[in-house]
Amino acid sequence: MTTSSDIIPVVAPANLLSGPPQGQWTYADYAALTAEGEYFEIINGVVYMSPAPNIAHQNANSLIHYYLNQYVRFKGLGQVLAAPIDVELAPKLVVQPDVVVVLKENLGILHPSHIIGRPDLVVEIMSPSTAGYDRRVKQDIYAQYGIPEYWIAEPASKTVELLKLSGPAYVSQGVYQGQAQLPTQIIPSFPVAVAEFFVD
DSSP: OOOGGGSOOOOEEOTTOSSSOTTOOOHHHHHTOOOSSOEEEEETTEEEEEOOOOHHHHHHHHHHHHHHHHHHHHTTOEEEEESSOOEEEETTEEEOOSEEEEEGGGGGGBOSSOEESOOSEEEEEOOTTTHHIIIIIIHHHHHHTTOSEEEEEETTTTEEEEEEEETTEEEEEEEEETTOBOOOSSSTTOOOBGGGGSOO
């Protein structure tokens, strides 16, 4: 018999929010939300709500941000930001990647409240509640808006898949684990082994 504890909540439209009709939300509407502890994104004017990230997700997020930030800032390559950070790709499209890299030549997309434009690299940390959303909806959006690299980290398997934009879609460069280093073209010679991103 299935119980409520056997069902994992997933990313879903937030249809009960007060505001514009679904399909009409903009960043200004989104910024006016006062719900705390909730994770919202706008996809084609529709507001989606994500379950709060679990501990494994939070640990991976902290470590990936730490290592990227140390290297990118030390080399003077740009800035690294971690969720919650709003990325407005279009007027009705606002996402919150787990980690964002903006190279120094593109720092003009950073605004006091959020990012407006295309980052150079986004990282999503996958959990059972976000797997389909990250691999279908967000992957397609990141490709559509020309984000050159997309990393998908999976704490359960302690792996990172590196996707590189090729034309209108991403092409996987491989799934990496253990002592492998990611062959990123956005951050050349990034020296950190994938194992460092995950807590044992």
